[in-house]
Amino acid sequence: MAPTTILLLWLIIALLVAAVYIYVWSTTKGSGEAGATASLTRFRKPLFIAMVVVLGATFLLTVPRAPYPKGQIPDAVVYITAKQFAFAQSLQPVSTDEEFGNALGYRAEVPVEGWVEFRVTSLDVNHGVAIFDPDGKLVGQTQAMPGYVNRLFVRLQKPGSYTIWCLEYCGTAHHVMQSGFEAVAQKLSSR
Amino acid sequence: MAELALGRQHAMAESAGMRQFAWLWGGLFLVLFPLLGLLGVFMRMYQAGWLQELVPDPQWFYAAMTLHGLGLVGLIYAASFVALLWAVSPHVQLQTRWLWISTGLTAVGVVLLVVNFFNGFAPGWYFLYPLPFMPSGAWSGTATDIFLAAVAVLGVAWVIWELELLRAIAARYRLGVALGWQYLRKGEPRPEIPPVVLVATVCAIAGIVALLAAVVMLVLMLVHRFSGSMVDPLVVKNLIFFFGHTLVNLAMYHGIGFLYSTLPKYSGQPWKTGIPLVVAWNLVLLLVLTAYFHHLYMDFAQPRWVNFVGQFASYGISIPAAVVTLLGTLSQVYRRPVRWTLASSLMFWGTMGWAIGGVAAVLDSTVAFNFRFHNTLWVPAHFHTYLLAGIVFITLGFVAHLAQELSGKSESAGMRRTILALLLIGGYGFVLMFYLSGANGVPRRYAIYPPDAELGVQLARIATFFVALVVLGVLLYLVTVGKQWGAALAGAQGSSASD
Numbered sequence: 001m002a003p004t005t006i007l008l009l010w011l012i013i014a015l016l017v018a019a020v021y022i023y024v025w026s027t028t029k030g031s032g033e034a035g036a037t038a039s040l041t042r043f044r045k046p047l048f049i050a051m052v053v054v055l056g057a058t059f060l061l062t063v064p065r066a067p068y069p070k071g072q073i074p075d076a077v078v079y080i081t082a083k084q085f086a087f088a089q090s091l092q093p094v095s096t097d098e099e100f101g102n103a104l105g106y107r108a109e110v111p112v113e114g115w116v117e118f119r120v121t122s123l124d125v126n127h128g129v130a131i132f133d134p135d136g137k138l139v140g141q142t143q144a145m146p147g148y149v150n151r152l153f154v155r156l157q158k159p160g161s162y163t164i165w166c167l168e169y170c171g172t173a174h175h176v177m178q179s180g181f182e183a184v185a186q187k188l189s190s191r
Numbered sequence: 192m193a194e195l196a197l198g199r200q201h202a203m204a205e206s207a208g209m210r211q212f213a214w215l216w217g218g219l220f221l222v223l224f225p226l227l228g229l230l231g232v233f234m235r236m237y238q239a240g241w242l243q244e245l246v247p248d249p250q251w252f253y254a255a256m257t258l259h260g261l262g263l264v265g266l267i268y269a270a271s272f273v274a275l276l277w278a279v280s281p282h283v284q285l286q287t288r289w290l291w292i293s294t295g296l297t298a299v300g301v302v303l304l305v306v307n308f309f310n311g312f313a314p315g316w317y318f319l320y321p322l323p324f325m326p327s328g329a330w331s332g333t334a335t336d337i338f339l340a341a342v343a344v345l346g347v348a349w350v351i352w353e354l355e356l357l358r359a360i361a362a363r364y365r366l367g368v369a370l371g372w373q374y375l376r377k378g379e380p381r382p383e384i385p386p387v388v389l390v391a392t393v394c395a396i397a398g399i400v401a402l403l404a405a406v407v408m409l410v411l412m413l414v415h416r417f418s419g420s421m422v423d424p425l426v427v428k429n430l431i432f433f434f435g436h437t438l439v440n441l442a443m444y445h446g447i448g449f450l451y452s453t454l455p456k457y458s459g460q461p462w463k464t465g466i467p468l469v470v471a472w473n474l475v476l477l478l479v480l481t482a483y484f485h486h487l488y489m490d491f492a493q494p495r496w497v498n499f500v501g502q503f504a505s506y507g508i509s510i511p512a513a514v515v516t517l518l519g520t521l522s523q524v525y526r527r528p529v530r531w532t533l534a535s536s537l538m539f540w541g542t543m544g545w546a547i548g549g550v551a552a553v554l555d556s557t558v559a560f561n562f563r564f565h566n567t568l569w570v571p572a573h574f575h576t577y578l579l580a581g582i583v584f585i586t587l588g589f590v591a592h593l594a595q596e597l598s599g600k601s602e603s604a605g606m607r608r609t610i611l612a613l614l615l616i617g618g619y620g621f622v623l624m625f626y627l628s629g630a631n632g633v634p635r636r637y638a639i640y641p642p643d644a645e646l647g648v649q650l651a652r653i654a655t656f657f658v659a660l661v662v663l664g665v666l667l668y669l670v671t672v673g674k675q676w677g678a679a680l681a682g683a684q685g686s687s688a689s690d
Contacts, residue, residue, distance in 0.1 A: 003563050006554055007630035014547045021543045024521045028529040040522040044467065048514045055506040058557065063502070065559040068495055084327045125322045126424065128489070128566055130634070136643055138563050138632035143489045145424055146321070150491040163643060167566040167634055169315045171322065172250040172329040175637040 003138070067140060069151050075114030078181070080164070082120070082127035082144040084171050087164055087179035097123065108181040112159045118152040120144045127177065128167030134160030141167055156183045208287035209280045214597060215294070216273040217590040218676060223266050223301075224583070225665055230259035232658050237638060238651040249638035250329055253313035256636065260316025261304055265345065267582055268438050269297060271445035272349075272394075274589035276356065278452040279391045283363050289355040296348030303341035310334035315636065317435050320408075320427040324415055339416065342409055350402045357395040360388065370476075371469035386464050390448035393476045394441050400480060401437035404430050425492060429483075436483035443545060443577065444475070446585035447516055450538050453592060457535035458523045468519075471511030478508040485556040489565045498558055505556030509549055517546050533607045533671065534592035540615060541584030548576030551626070566636070568647070569629025572622055579661075580618040587668060594672045597679035602671045610667050617660025624654035 024040075080087055081094040081103070088094055088103035100123060110116045120129045122144040130141035131154060139162075142152040156162065166177035236242050237252045246252070276285060312334040314322045323335045360369050364384065367373070369392040374380040408430035411422045451462045484501025487493045520542045529535065551573035555564050564570070595601055633640070633647035640647040 001560065003560075003569075003630040003632065006560055006564075007626060010551050010554055010626065013550045017543060017546045017550070020521070021540070024525050025539065027526045028524050028531070040518055040525050044514055044518055047518060048510065051510050051513060055510070055553075059502065059506060062557050062559040063499060066495075066498070067559065067562040068491055084325070125325050126319050126428070130566075130632075132632065132643070136632065138567065140562055141489055141565060142491050145428075145490060145492065146421065147424060148490070148492040150489075152491065165634060165641075168319070169253075169322075169566075169636040171325075171327045172253050172313055173327070174253075175249065175634075175639050175641070178641065 067142075067152070069117075069153055072115045072117075072153050074117035074153065076108075076110045077117045077119065078108045078110060080118050080120045080129055080144070080179075082122040082129065082166065082170075082177075083124050085166075085173040085177040087127075087129070087166075087177070089179065089181060093119070094121075094123075107179075109184050109186070110156065110181060112156050112183045112185055115153055115155055118142070118154070120150045120152055121148060122146045125170050126168050127170045128165075130165050130167040132163040132165065133158055134162065136163075143168055159183050159185055206280070209277065209285065210597065212287055212290050212294070213273055213277045213593055214676075214679065216270055217593050220266065220270040220586060220590055221669060221673065221676065223262070224270075224587075225669065227259055227262040227266060228662075228665070230255040230262075232655070232662065234259065235651050235654050235658055238640065238647065239655055240639075240648050240652075241655075243639065250311050250313060252638035253315070253329075253636075254308050254311050257313045257315055257318075258304060258308045262301070263578070264316055264435070264439060264442075265297075265301070265304075267578060267586060268442045268445075269349075270586050270589075271442045271449070271582055272352065274449040274586060275387070275391055275394060275445040276352075277589070277593070278387045278449045279356070279360075282385055282388050283356075283359040283391075285359045286355060290352055293348045293352035293355075296344050296351070300341045300345035300348060303337050303344065307334050307337050307341070310337070312338055314338075317431050319431065320412060320424055321415065321421060323412070336416070339409065339412060342405070346402055346405050346409065350399065353395050353398040353402065356391060357399065360392050360395065364388065364392075366392070370473060371464060372473075374464065374466050374469045380464075384464055386451040386462055386468055387448045389464060389469065389472050390444060390451060393472050394444050394448065397437060397476060397479050398441055401434045401441070404437075405434040408434060425487075425490060428487060428490070429493075432483045432486040433480075436486060437479055439574070439578070440479050440482070443582045444479075446541065446582045446589075449589055450516075450520065450542070450585060453589075454520065454523050454535065454538055457530045457532065458527045459529075460523055460527060462519065462523065467515050471515040474511050475508060478504045482508055482556070485561065488558050488561045502556055502558055506553060509553050512549060513546070517542055531607070532591070532595065533602050533610065533668070534588045534595060536607060536611055537584045537588030537591060537614075540611065541581050541588060544580030544584055544618070545577045545582070548573050548578075548581055548622075551576060563632070564629060566634060567629040568625045568633050568635050571635055572625030572629050575625060576619075576622045580615075580622065584614070587672075591668075591672050591675075594675035594679060598675040598682060600675045600678055602675075606667065606671055610664050610671065613660050613664030613667065617657045617662075617664055620657030621654050621661060624650040624657070 079090045079093050081100055083100055086104060088100045089106050089108045090103040094100050094103050120142050124146060127144040128141055129144050131139050133139050140154045142150040160183060162181050162183055164179040166174055233255050234252060311330045313329060323338060369388055371384055371389045408427055411427055415422055455462050481500055481504040484497050485505050488498050554560055555569055555573055628647055628650045631646055633644050
């Protein structure tokens with residue numbers, strides 16, 4: 001589901017909640033019905049059942065759509081290594097500062113519509129690797145954690161320049177930490 | 192007989208001590224909440240591009256972000272805890288000397304955090320390890336040491352008052368009774384327990400467990416500090432969020448405990464313990480300790496099943512909240528001649544913020560959705576909704592309730608409506624800009640937005656307009672409640688002089 005659709009869903013529910021609150025508040029004006037048995041607790045059971053059904057169904061429907069590796073065979077593999085305040089891309093793992101320095105400036109080319117696997121890690125603190133498509137839409141992300149490799153699989157739909165932004169606060173120049181790669185209708189270039 | 196009289200005398204002294212304690216914390220909240228809130232105003236204005244020439248070094252944005260986050264999470268946790276203590280104190284005998292010790296230690300911790308702001312300390316409110324030790328030259332090792340000391344002091348302070356609450360409950364009720372298990376057996380429940388006792392028990396147990404996680408986290412950080420070698424960052428991240436997320440959740444539950452005991456004073460309808468309430472809060476105790484996993488969905492190295500437990504717990508915990516507390520709040524006032532004051536109004540509308548922010552939180556706790564929402568402005572959107580428009584409203588309600596109760600003075604209806612309108616319109620307009628930004632992929636925690644994220648700048652500018660309404664609402668609240676606060680102090684001094 002697109003984030004803007006989720007926003008719309010939230011907005012509709014939020015307005016419904018607000019409408020219920022305003023209505024209930026409006027019933028408290030005047031002398032009221034002191035001692036009356038008017039109570040909303042009769043809605044407890046239906047609300048419980050509705051929430052269990054809706055949340056249960058959402059759980060079952062969304063779990064298979066979780067972005068974790070599902071045994072896909074990647075059409076291209078790119079290693080992304082983070083270090084305050086830059087990303088290095090390469091076709092080989094980067095594990096030292098020297099290798100990191102050598103890999104800086106390389107801009108990967110990956111195929112559109114194939115599975116691209118990003119193997120993401122960090123040489124210092126936690127970072128985030130978030131991929132934005134040529135229209136600026138966030139297509140997916142994972143964390144870059146020192147000592148761990150997070151495998152992010154994405155299938156890119158559009159050719160063009162993709163941007164990587166750091167999405168985990170990593171220090172006082174966090175906002176300048178960016179990189180990018182190209183998605184093209186051809187195989188991954190070799191270095 | 193003499194023993195009974197002595198007991199009553201002791202209870203009266205404790206009650207007076209509790210009043211002083213609550214009065215002090217209410218005053219602290221009146222001073223610290225606006226100051227720490229202004230740091231947030233500074234951040235939004237900075238993101239709007241209006242302060243970058245005046246303060247060219249973005250480090251101050253991040254230092255402000257750190258103090259704003261840490262300070263307000265701590266303040267809201269502590270002030271709401273005091274609201275809970277105030278509400279539970281008629282039912283259990285708290286020894287206020289422990290509460291005063293906690294308060295003194297909390298003050299030390301806060302001073303250390305404020306000192307560190309001027310040291311430029313800026314690892315964010317959840318100080319994700321190993322960032323405090325690897326600042327890339329932005330702050331010194333001494334600043335990190337001061338911070339670790341602050342965490343240690345605050346941890347000790349808060350364990351003390353959580354333990355004191357649990358001790359006071361245990362002195363009157365067995366644990367199973369305090370958790371309401373007698374309601375689940377056939378027949379009349381004996382003894383009956385007030386809802387606030389059940390909530391306080393759940394909060395104290397979860398609070399102590401969360402603070403123990405903080406101790407382990409601190410020990411691991413100290414291992415790094417003294418050995419210089421890395422400890423497992425994924426383990427530390429789990430511990431940080433187990434502790435941090437639970438503490439933020441508990442702040443809301445503290446407020447709910449206060450609500451259960453206080454809203455009936457305005458609606459005239461008692462809020463009784465029953466099977467739904469008992470089942471709900473026992474479930475909360477289980478789920479609140481596992482929901483935190485949703486902070487680690489994007490750590491793909493985390494075992495996958497753990498993340499789905501996080502989604503299950505995050506979904507599950509919304510059910511008792513809606514079915515028992517939110518519906519219960521609406522039932523309390525529905526077609527009743529409610530005495531609407533600033534206090535009761537803020538409590539009522541505060542639960543709406545919890546509901547609306549909770550919906551956004553549930554959406555974000557879906558692994559598949561979090562893939563595109565994690566660390567965008569959707570995150571501050573949902574937590575500002577249930578913090579600012581939720582528990583802060585309830586805590587402001589607590590302080591207003593206390594001020595009226597201690598001073599005997601009340602505000603005018605016009606002033607009450609004006610304050611509420613400003614806080615509601617300003618508050619929801621402010622968070623709406625976060626939601627719009629988050630849904631469009633605007634990152635959180637960027638001092639300066641790159642040209643590709645110009646939308647973030649535009650929405651930050653609109654947000655500052657709504658923030659101005661909130662600031663005005665808070666100012667009017669301060670003037671109104673501040674007068675009552677002063678009158679309560681004058682009254683207390685007058686009565687002690689006549690004594």
